[in-house]
Amino acid sequence: MSDSDGTLLGHLGELRNALLRGIAAVLVIFLGLIYFARDIYYFLAEPLMANMPEGGSMIAIDVGAPFFAPFKLTMVVAVVLAVPFLLHQVWRFIAPGLYQQEKRLVAPLLISSTLLFYGGIAFAFFVVLPLAFAFFTMMAPEGVEVATDISSYLDFVLKVLFAFGIAFEIPVAILLLCWSGVTTPANLRAKRAYVIVGVFIVGMLLTPPDVISQTLLAVPMWLLFELGLIFARFYTPSAKRGEQ
Secondary structure (H helix, E strand, O other), X not given: OOHHHHHHHXXXXXXXXXXXXXXXXXXXXXXXXXXXXXXXXXXXXXXXXXXXXXXXXXXXXXXXXXXXXXXXHHHHHHHHHOHXXXXXXXXXXXXHHOOHHHHHHHHHHHHHHHHHHHHHHHHHHHHHHHHHHHHHHHOOOOOOOOOOEHHHHHHHHHHHHHXXXXXXXXXXXXXXXXXXXXXXXXXXXXXXXXXXXHHHHHHHHHOOOOHHHHHHHHHHHHHHHHHHHHHHOOOOOHHHHOXX
């Protein structure tokens, strides 16, 4: 066997071990949370329940929904809580192949991307969802009873939470684009008007069909874009800085 084959097999072995450790971490967290699955679902349902009309409630259309909806949510929560460990496994896998200056950049990016992801989820849960559900229940026609299916509610809320979590990664994406030389802060500033239009389009596509939710996603995305431009100046290759 050649050295290159041995190196390839070694990398594949390291990748397999990293994947196994990541799966094990998710399973351990999941098993620790499964007993509280119903409580976790109740916590997730609070933004809707707090805005339900008096006497309103959630319903389960499918026979297995009362079991599978909390089960699915608990698995998703386990994955989200394991994100720092999963990113650490990614770091351990790629770190040996990085130069020292690349290591100094990647470590802060992994930490900041984790914090931004959690920040986006928290912002959506504590700010966006309560306002959106208050709007939805207020706009229900007279005589219509608000009774949301628990599975449909879970899918809807997870979509919103992950949309905000991913959208809040904009500064990290800008840093990577500028650091890799794909673009520069100056080029991005020149396209600011298109970016503003784009974030409102994204807000329209990823959030509930109301102006409040769309604006609450679009405005933070624009501000995070501006924040990314500020920090990107310090991570732009010197050859590109002359263009700023």
